[in-house]
Amino acid sequence: MPETSRRHLLLGGAAVSAGALLTACTSNEPKNQTPAAGSAPAPGTDDKPGTPVTIGFAGPQADHGWLNAINDNAQQRAKKYADVTLEITEGSNETAAQIGQVQTLINKKVDVLVILPADGKALTQVGLQAMNAGIPVVNLDRVFASPQAYRCWIGGDNYGMGLNAGRFIGEQLKDKPNATVIELAGMDSLELTRQRTQGFDDALKNYPNIRKVARQAADFTVESGQAKMAQLLQAQPKFDALWNHDDDQGVGALRAIAQAGRKDFLMVGGAGAKSAMDAIKADDGVLKATVLYPPTMAASAIDLARALAQKKGIGGMAELEIPASITLYSAVVTKDNVDEYLPTGFS
Amino acid sequence: MTLTTPAKAPAEDSRWRALGIRADVRNLSLLGVLAVLVTVGGLTRPAEFLATSNLQLVLTQASVIGVVTVGMTFVITSGGIDLSVGAIVALASVWATTLATQEFGFAGILFTAVAVGVGCGLVNGVLIAYGGMVPFIATLAMLASARGLALQITDGRTQIVTVDAVLDLGVPDAYVLGIPPLVLVFAAVTAAGWLLLNRTTFGRRTVAVGGNPEAARLAGIDVRRQRLLLYVLSGLCCGIAAFLLIVLAGSGQNTNGNLYELDAIAAAIIGGTLLSGGRGTIVGSVLGVLVFTTITNIFALNNLQSDVQQIAKGAIIVAAVLVQRRSARDSDT
Numbered sequence: 001m002p003e004t005s006r007r008h009l010l011l012g013g014a015a016v017s018a019g020a021l022l023t024a025c026t027s028n029e030p031k032n033q034t035p036a037a038g039s040a041p042a043p044g045t046d047d048k049p050g051t052p053v054t055i056g057f058a059g060p061q062a063d064h065g066w067l068n069a070i071n072d073n074a075q076q077r078a079k080k081y082a083d084v085t086l087e088i089t090e091g092s093n094e095t096a097a098q099i100g101q102v103q104t105l106i107n108k109k110v111d112v113l114v115i116l117p118a119d120g121k122a123l124t125q126v127g128l129q130a131m132n133a134g135i136p137v138v139n140l141d142r143v144f145a146s147p148q149a150y151r152c153w154i155g156g157d158n159y160g161m162g163l164n165a166g167r168f169i170g171e172q173l174k175d176k177p178n179a180t181v182i183e184l185a186g187m188d189s190l191e192l193t194r195q196r197t198q199g200f201d202d203a204l205k206n207y208p209n210i211r212k213v214a215r216q217a218a219d220f221t222v223e224s225g226q227a228k229m230a231q232l233l234q235a236q237p238k239f240d241a242l243w244n245h246d247d248d249q250g251v252g253a254l255r256a257i258a259q260a261g262r263k264d265f266l267m268v269g270g271a272g273a274k275s276a277m278d279a280i281k282a283d284d285g286v287l288k289a290t291v292l293y294p295p296t297m298a299a300s301a302i303d304l305a306r307a308l309a310q311k312k313g314i315g316g317m318a319e320l321e322i323p324a325s326i327t328l329y330s331a332v333v334t335k336d337n338v339d340e341y342l343p344t345g346f347s
Numbered sequence: 348m349t350l351t352t353p354a355k356a357p358a359e360d361s362r363w364r365a366l367g368i369r370a371d372v373r374n375l376s377l378l379g380v381l382a383v384l385v386t387v388g389g390l391t392r393p394a395e396f397l398a399t400s401n402l403q404l405v406l407t408q409a410s411v412i413g414v415v416t417v418g419m420t421f422v423i424t425s426g427g428i429d430l431s432v433g434a435i436v437a438l439a440s441v442w443a444t445t446l447a448t449q450e451f452g453f454a455g456i457l458f459t460a461v462a463v464g465v466g467c468g469l470v471n472g473v474l475i476a477y478g479g480m481v482p483f484i485a486t487l488a489m490l491a492s493a494r495g496l497a498l499q500i501t502d503g504r505t506q507i508v509t510v511d512a513v514l515d516l517g518v519p520d521a522y523v524l525g526i527p528p529l530v531l532v533f534a535a536v537t538a539a540g541w542l543l544l545n546r547t548t549f550g551r552r553t554v555a556v557g558g559n560p561e562a563a564r565l566a567g568i569d570v571r572r573q574r575l576l577l578y579v580l581s582g583l584c585c586g587i588a589a590f591l592l593i594v595l596a597g598s599g600q601n602t603n604g605n606l607y608e609l610d611a612i613a614a615a616i617i618g619g620t621l622l623s624g625g626r627g628t629i630v631g632s633v634l635g636v637l638v639f640t641t642i643t644n645i646f647a648l649n650n651l652q653s654d655v656q657q658i659a660k661g662a663i664i665v666a667a668v669l670v671q672r673r674s675a676r677d678s679d680t
Contacts, residue, residue, distance in 0.1 A: 223592065
């Protein structure tokens with residue numbers, strides 16, 4: 001008996017973690033494993049149909065590539081499971097509208113809720129309402145103000161993005177005396193932008209030969225990326241590396257760099273857009289890497305929601321319950337590993 | 348032109364007035380502001396600010412919003428307002444960069460951008476001139492629906508342009524005698540706008556409608572048709588601006604043209620165009636745009652952050668309007 005459940009746990013774990021990265025990936029594991037005997041809850045989740053689950057999904061308006069990819073990932077993942085029904089609301093950036101949508105899902109008595117709030121703090125109350133109504137909440141990415149408002153949080157690591165971008169640049173430039181870097185940040189009104197910058201600065205502290213000489217904030221848009229990068233290129237006639245927080249504004253930044261005819265530095269992007277990965281693979285410009293903030297987290301959120309409803313834990317972990325919070329890793333995609341990540345790139 | 352209310356210019360201007368160029372005291376004060384800014388830029392970052400490439404950049408960055416502001420100046424002069432310019436730029440830019448449009452290359456993109464701009468302007472114009480809607484409301488509705496449509500067309504995605512003939516317009520190889528093509532378009536639109544406002548019946552009618560619509564009607568002007576044409580003109584400018592933006596950013600995105608309406612109104616107002624209508628100056632508007640673009644440039648060169656830039660922009664608007672009120676009072680008495 002202990003043998004069986006241990007094996008099951010490991011196989012299930014392999015299936016879940018393999019699937020977590022590649023949305024379209026289906027498990028290679030043999031399907032004829034018998035579950036742990038009886039009606040006792042299985043310790044780890046897997047692909048096999050279980051109790052039918054209705055998952056309510058509420059997210060912000062998909063007004064740019066990353067959020068669009070979030071919706072796609074959630075929908076594709078839900079389709080993969082025969083036992084999952086997805087109730088998806090229309091995205092909204094308006095707090096009141098999103099609260100109303102979540103309340104509708106609560107009234108429909110969905111089994112689990114996945115909420116990506118447009119504004120985490122503002123949606124906290126409705127998260128509490130759901131939890132109090134006995135509906136577990138998976139809080140996706142933008143975190144609620146109170147841990148009572150969600151059962152499990154899964155999201156990206158903005159500080160880690162900055163840290164890993166800084167480390168990558170640091171390793172490239174560590175032997176270059178008096179190296180200089182510049183930063184094209186995202187929207188300064190968002191806390192996540194400050195976290196990315198903080199991580200970047202902290203990483204650079206390990207490389208005393210590198211100095212950050214300029215930082216400008218853009219608005220995460222192509223237009224702002226082009227405009228701010230064009231200014232930065234004028235302001236800094238010479239520098240060694242550039243970290244750009246976001247691949248969407250990176251499309252504009254790369255235009256500005258091409259228009260200025262500059263090739264004398266290396267650039268690291270952020271988020272993991274397909275266009276950025278294509279450029280890294282082609283290796284014919286300044287863009288050498290991008291730090292991930294993967295939209296596959298939405299697919300993982302569906303996995304977690306399903307596991308919660310079926311009262312399972314995460315396969316591959318000793319815990320019987322799913323953890324309270326999961327922070328994704330901000331991997332650095334370079335020419336060497338780009339093929340592995342290309343399927344997750346969004347456009 | 349009895350229906351206009353020109354500021355009384357000092358007597359020594361009469362020779363210029365004979366040539367038809369009124370050295371408006373407001374424009375002079377804006378030129379002063381610009382001179383101060385150039386001095387500040389030159390002193391703080393002499394090597395970078397006065398570099399040819401930087402001056403080319405400042406003018407390029409002024410081009411897109413500058414073209415929009417020329418159209419906006421006409422609308423405000425007629426006593427109206429166009430809040431939809433940014434959204435029209437967004438819609439025109441995403442429509443012109445769909446894969447279907449890109450198949451037709453340069454001409455396809457240019458034609459679509461302009462056609463969408465004119466189309467949106469036409470809808471605005473019909474609603475306002477013949478539907479009797481207040482410009483504020485009609486263009487606010489256009490703002491919302493054009494942005495919504497832009498989002499629907501792109502599905503939130505960034506549409507990257509692959510037509511080389513379009514992209515090549517933005518690189519230094521395309522510069523004519525050191526002037527970027529975008530700046531040439533901006534200059535042409537400015538010149539055309541100045542001629543249209545100051546030298547044609549259309550311009551005089553625009554001022555007349557803004558000054559006193561009832562008097563204009565009694566004077567035989569078809570006020571409704573005039574209003575319709577003005578919003579079409581503003582839409583046309585948005586279409587041209589959208590094309591320039593496509594050249595510049597190499598893509599269409601539903602977030603394009605964000606807050607252009609506020610920038611264009613601010614530039615026109617500090618340029619000396621009356622928000623209540625009846626007086627407009629193209630030269631002033633263009634100077635207003637240049638002031639804002641130069642500030643942004645100087646701040647970026649000195650690595651000041653965007654929060655400081657915003658505060659400074661607000662301060663400049665207040666200061667410029669206060670100076671103008673004073674000089675207007677002085678020259679009127």
